[in-house]
Amino acid sequence: MNIDIQPFIDRYRAADGNIITLLQDIQHECGYIPEDVVFALSDALDIPASSFFGVATFYTQFHLHPRGKTIVTACCGTACHVKGAERIIQAAERELGVTEEHPTSEDGQFTLERVACLGTCSLAPVVLLNGEVHAKMSPDKLRREILRFKEAIHD
Ligand code: FES
Known part of the structure; x- marks a missing residue:
């Protein structure tokens, strides 16, 4: 997904956020959790991608694939x-x-x-x-x- 990740980073830092709030923000914007956005944020924030996916797969509120309307x-x-x-x-x-x-x-x-x-x-x-x-x-x-x-x- 071609999306600017800077706003996610800014909101994450401004709110002193955690992985859950960051994932919620991504899903709110994208409708799901795109893999490439996770990898880009993982690099930018120096958080292992596995930490994102661990949380995203644990909670049913998160979706790793696009969903229908x-x-x-x-x-x-x-x-x-x-x-x-x-x-x-x-x-x-x-x-x-x-x-x-x-x-x-x-x-x-x-x-x-x-x-x-x-x-x-x-x-x-x-x-x-x-x-x-x-x-x-x-x-x-x-x-x-x-x-x-x-x-x-x-x-
Ligand atoms: S089994 Fe409880 S609502 Fe379906």
Whole structure:
């Protein structure tokens, strides 16, 4: 990603920051944590790149790859699994043309994420659409929701 890293350095120094605040700043600006930005900041600040990646991979809030504008978060916890989460995920993968290895759609509009229990098991199976809870989801219901988002993109 072709981006000026100086503002990150300035904010990091001004706030007497740490790696977490620096990663948050990068993600806020870039939408994710680009590898080349990490390496450039590692050189400039004399912090090992492994320290950045160690933190970035530990916390689920950080993303090392570009994400879509719409995030479909499917719960794979036990309650959701028992109630058919896998069929819902397969429907989403077909609808979006994504896989677990390539979770973001070609057009960059959608990312399908899998998470462990969202803490709302009584609503299982649960899917979040851009953070909004959708309870008692089914493959058909999710396909309709995804279509609604797709139509909104083209409006
Ligand atoms: S297992 Fe899905 S919300 Fe708990």
